[in-house]
Amino acid sequence: MLGYILRRCLAVIPVMLLVAVFVFLLLRLTPGDPAAIIAGDMATPAQLERIREAMGLNDPIHIQFLTWVGQLLRGDLGVSLISNTPVATMVADRIAPTLSIALLTIIMSVALAVPMGVLAAWKHRSAADYAVMTFSVLGFSVPVFVIGYLFILVFSLQLGWFPVQGYTPLSAGLGGFLSNAFLPALTLSTIYIALIARMTRANMLEVLGEDYIRTARAKGAPERTVLFRHALKNAAVPILTVIGTGFALLIGGVVVTETVFNIPGVGRLTVDAILARDYPVIQAMILLTSFLYVLVNLLIDLSYSFFDPRIRY
Amino acid sequence: MLFKTRNFDTADVVLQACDLTVTLPDTPGNPGVLKSIDVTIRAGETVCLVGESGSGKSVTSLAIMGLLPQALQVAGGTIQLQGRDLLPLTQAQMRELRAARVAMIFQEPMTALNPVLRVGDQIMEVMELHTDMGTAERRRRAVAIMEQVHLPDVERIFKSYPHQLSGGQRQRIMIAMALVLEPVLLIADEPTTALDVTTQKQILALIDELQRDHGTAVLFITHDMGVVAEIADTVYVMKHGEIVEHGAVETLLREPRADYTRKLLQAVPSLSPRDARPAGDDAVLRVERLNKIYGGGGILRKLPQAHAAKDVTFSLSRGRTLGIVGESGSGKSTVARCIMRLIDPTSGRILLDDADIATLSRSALRPHRRKLQVVFQDPMRSLNPRWTIGESLIEGPLNYGTTRADAMAEAARLMGVVGLPADALARYPHQFSGGQRQRIAIARAVMMRPDVLVADEAVSALDVSVQAQVLDLLDQLQRDLGIAIVFITHDLRVAAQICDEVIVMQRGAVVEHGPAGQVLAAPAHPYTRALIEAAPGRSWDFQNFRAMPEVRHAEPA
Numbered sequence: 001m002l003g004y005i006l007r008r009c010l011a012v013i014p015v016m017l018l019v020a021v022f023v024f025l026l027l028r029l030t031p032g033d034p035a036a037i038i039a040g041d042m043a044t045p046a047q048l049e050r051i052r053e054a055m056g057l058n059d060p061i062h063i064q065f066l067t068w069v070g071q072l073l074r075g076d077l078g079v080s081l082i083s084n085t086p087v088a089t090m091v092a093d094r095i096a097p098t099l100s101i102a103l104l105t106i107i108m109s110v111a112l113a114v115p116m117g118v119l120a121a122w123k124h125r126s127a128a129d130y131a132v133m134t135f136s137v138l139g140f141s142v143p144v145f146v147i148g149y150l151f152i153l154v155f156s157l158q159l160g161w162f163p164v165q166g167y168t169p170l171s172a173g174l175g176g177f178l179s180n181a182f183l184p185a186l187t188l189s190t191i192y193i194a195l196i197a198r199m200t201r202a203n204m205l206e207v208l209g210e211d212y213i214r215t216a217r218a219k220g221a222p223e224r225t226v227l228f229r230h231a232l233k234n235a236a237v238p239i240l241t242v243i244g245t246g247f248a249l250l251i252g253g254v255v256v257t258e259t260v261f262n263i264p265g266v267g268r269l270t271v272d273a274i275l276a277r278d279y280p281v282i283q284a285m286i287l288l289t290s291f292l293y294v295l296v297n298l299l300i301d302l303s304y305s306f307f308d309p310r311i312r313y
Numbered sequence: 314m315l316f317k318t319r320n321f322d323t324a325d326v327v328l329q330a331c332d333l334t335v336t337l338p339d340t341p342g343n344p345g346v347l348k349s350i351d352v353t354i355r356a357g358e359t360v361c362l363v364g365e366s367g368s369g370k371s372v373t374s375l376a377i378m379g380l381l382p383q384a385l386q387v388a389g390g391t392i393q394l395q396g397r398d399l400l401p402l403t404q405a406q407m408r409e410l411r412a413a414r415v416a417m418i419f420q421e422p423m424t425a426l427n428p429v430l431r432v433g434d435q436i437m438e439v440m441e442l443h444t445d446m447g448t449a450e451r452r453r454r455a456v457a458i459m460e461q462v463h464l465p466d467v468e469r470i471f472k473s474y475p476h477q478l479s480g481g482q483r484q485r486i487m488i489a490m491a492l493v494l495e496p497v498l499l500i501a502d503e504p505t506t507a508l509d510v511t512t513q514k515q516i517l518a519l520i521d522e523l524q525r526d527h528g529t530a531v532l533f534i535t536h537d538m539g540v541v542a543e544i545a546d547t548v549y550v551m552k553h554g555e556i557v558e559h560g561a562v563e564t565l566l567r568e569p570r571a572d573y574t575r576k577l578l579q580a581v582p583s584l585s586p587r588d589a590r591p592a593g594d595d596a597v598l599r600v601e602r603l604n605k606i607y608g609g610g611g612i613l614r615k616l617p618q619a620h621a622a623k624d625v626t627f628s629l630s631r632g633r634t635l636g637i638v639g640e641s642g643s644g645k646s647t648v649a650r651c652i653m654r655l656i657d658p659t660s661g662r663i664l665l666d667d668a669d670i671a672t673l674s675r676s677a678l679r680p681h682r683r684k685l686q687v688v689f690q691d692p693m694r695s696l697n698p699r700w701t702i703g704e705s706l707i708e709g710p711l712n713y714g715t716t717r718a719d720a721m722a723e724a725a726r727l728m729g730v731v732g733l734p735a736d737a738l739a740r741y742p743h744q745f746s747g748g749q750r751q752r753i754a755i756a757r758a759v760m761m762r763p764d765v766l767v768a769d770e771a772v773s774a775l776d777v778s779v780q781a782q783v784l785d786l787l788d789q790l791q792r793d794l795g796i797a798i799v800f801i802t803h804d805l806r807v808a809a810q811i812c813d814e815v816i817v818m819q820r821g822a823v824v825e826h827g828p829a830g831q832v833l834a835a836p837a838h839p840y841t842r843a844l845i846e847a848a849p850g851r852s853w854d855f856q857n858f859r860a861m862p863e864v865r866h867a868e869p870a
Contacts (some may be wrong), residue, residue: 149666172781210424211424211425211426212421212425212426212428213716214380215419215425215427215487215490216378217380218378218411218412218417219407219412219439219490220410220411220412220439220442220443220444221436221442222405222408223407224444225442230427233429233430233862234427234428234429307429308428308429308475309429309476310429310474310476311427
């Protein structure tokens with residue numbers, strides 16, 4: 001097991017290296033000269049040349065790559081072409097809102113979706129089942145910004161339960177954080193609740209038809225024990241996979257929500273950087289999301305054997 | 314044959330079902346699944362419920378447990394456990410009775426145990442649900458019952474997961490779980506059907522032993538008349554949801570009254586081998602020193618190897634049948650798969666019409682594939698459920714250049730040969746019964762005009778009466794077309810009925826090889842003898858309703 005964890009962690013290195021090569025090439029190969037952007041429209045060719053020299057853009061491409069990776073490994077993500085501040089600082093300032101809202105979203109999604117899915121499977125073809133399935137279809141099909149504005153209209157403007165927009169860091173107290181973060185997290189949750197509830201229902205339906213469920217009932221186990229001790233653990237692996245993928249997609253999907261609720265997160269940072277062709281920021285963001293994705297998948301893979309002892313590495 | 318001839322007239326009645334009727338309320342016409350059946354079981358008695366699939370055996374047991382699927386409903390009658398009416402009880406009251414008073418064990422011990430919980434915890438759960446014992450006491454009782462069911466190395470097995478145990482060990486766990494609270498009634502639904510004969514013998518002996526020690530009443534559901542002869546005190550024969558006959562086991566086997574009982578008994582294949590047909594000299598299939606070794610690969614360290622087939626050698630001529638018998642893990646299916654080149658043999662030669670196909674590449678193998686066809690155990694899963702029977706049948710010939718019209722004409726002709734209507738070609742697999750599907754699977758194989766047919770447990774999933782028909786069909790096709798058959802089976806009775814020659818395999822090696830008459834009637838190897846001795850009801854001649862003449866044993870040569 002320990003050997004497996006070690007090997008899986010080592011396997012992260014080539015994956016991240018590939019991502020780095022891709023990120024590097026993608027931006028070098030897109031049209032548009034970074035030096036021209038920095039210098040502005042009025043720059044002379046001599047000025048451009050000086051900037052290129054300073055940024056190392058005249059070196060052969062592999063040297064540029066090695067220099068860049070070397071800087072990355074020292075934690076130097078470069079300096080923003082627009083604001084002239086270090087990218088590492090910019091990202092660090094904006095990552096906390098995004099990650100905390102993403103985490104809250106996942107916790108809320110799982111806490112709501114898994115019981116919903118279990119209920120739907122247990123009461124298969126009942127009103128409860130149809131209600132869950134209807135919610136799933138809606139959750140999939142209504143766009144995030146519609147849901148977001150709808151929530152603001154109902155919960156903030158009409159009921160006045162939550163502030164309309166803004167962000168309070170977790171360090172300023174849980175209550176303040178939640179009052180600001182609850183609605184954005186709920187907005188983001190809808191699609192994941194739909195997804196995870198569907199997955200839970202489908203897998204629970206399959207597991208509830210298994211012989212060992214009949215055995216559990218023959219032992220006189222009450223339904224709660226049958227569902228949560230015997231069935232859910234067997235249905236866990238595919239549900240976990242969806243949760244993991246969902247979390248990774250969440251990092252990218254957060255942009256719209258951050259805009260709707262005016263949250264200073266990395267989603268908006270990324271969009272701004274793309275519009276301004278701020279290369280170092282874009283690169284840092286792609287690397288960061290990839291790394292989170294790989295990390296989450298690694299954790300999910302490792303958690304499988306906890307739920308299913310037949311999975312051994 | 315030594316039957317149980319105990320008398321229970323004075324024993325307490327444990328379970329009494331009267332006039333029990335179960336219907337399918339949501340199906341038009343509200344058809345009956347159980348039609349007013351009466352069953353009585355007394356303390357210490359073993360009652361066998363026999364019948365073919367769909368006769369209502371399992372529904373009876375689930376009705377007693379209060380575990381009928383939602384589609385089924387008790388429409389009338391009573392079930393009394395020690396005088397207490399079960400049907401009016403609430404769900405919660407029924408839950409208290411389960412495992413505590415009525416326990417149940419099932420056919421497939423692998424799927425009946427929860428794969429993600431340790432088996433010790435699964436036994437302890439029964440006590441957790443029904444008693445207020447502390448953890449230490451529950452653990453002590455669990456270990457004690459595991460010792461009673463003769464599990465080895467109890468401390469290790471206690472902490473094991475089901476997949477780490479053998480089939481027999483898993484069924485012992487199920488039995489331990491069922492008996493730990495000393496229920497008055499144990500319902501066993503085909504508990505040995507999925508097990509090897511030698512394991513079956515041990516499990517039957519175990520149930521018998523525990524029944525004697527605890528005075529448990531046992532309701533034993535089976536389709537196997539051999540098992541009935543071994544263990545029953547009283548037998549109930551079921552057909553289409555009705556009890557057609559019941560009585561003491563010996564009376565029922567000697568003087569069956571109902572026609573259906575007679576038919577069922579006469580369909581039990583005899584253990585006396587058929588007469589061998591003359592051996593031809595034109596061997597169509599020759600296997601020489603075939604070896605298959607699994608594992609041993611691995612990049613960082615060498616993985617353990619499994620020698621699944623060791624130096625297997627035999628030859629088979631046209632129109633004859635070779636049986637490969639053995640228990641699970643003996644390597645018989647590995648040999649079959651190597652012959653068909655579904656897997657690649659590690660070494661050895663496979664000569665099909667004098668061409669060695671053991672090492673041919675996929676494309677070089679193609680012209681030979683036609684000559685070698687296969688019928689698998691489960692006909693439902695070996696036919697594509699989304700294809701009509703016709704499409705499935707003509708696919709092979711189309712691949713080898715037959716025109717669609719010719720292939721369809723041949724398929725229609727073969728439907729007649731296997732005893733199905735010609736319009737069957739336009740239907741789908743789920744519209745047929747298990748026996749019909751197996752005939753279709755055979756027709757599909759015969760479409761290719763093969764020289765060799767490999768039948769891998771081809772009748773093991775079928776009821777005995779259907780089994781007899783399919784064996785007859787194979788026999789007829791063999792006579793008409795001169796096909797050579799390699800027949801893989803774990804069932805010695807079936808092997809005796811169809812094979813000219815028999816190979817007995819154990820742990821990958823051939824331990825005995827010879828004419829069926831000799832191997833089965835006068836086995837030379839101790840393993841063959843153990844297999845035959847473990848065959849339930851072997852000393853009873855079911856077809857003729859009498860004891861078998863004494864079985865001869867050859868002295869080891």
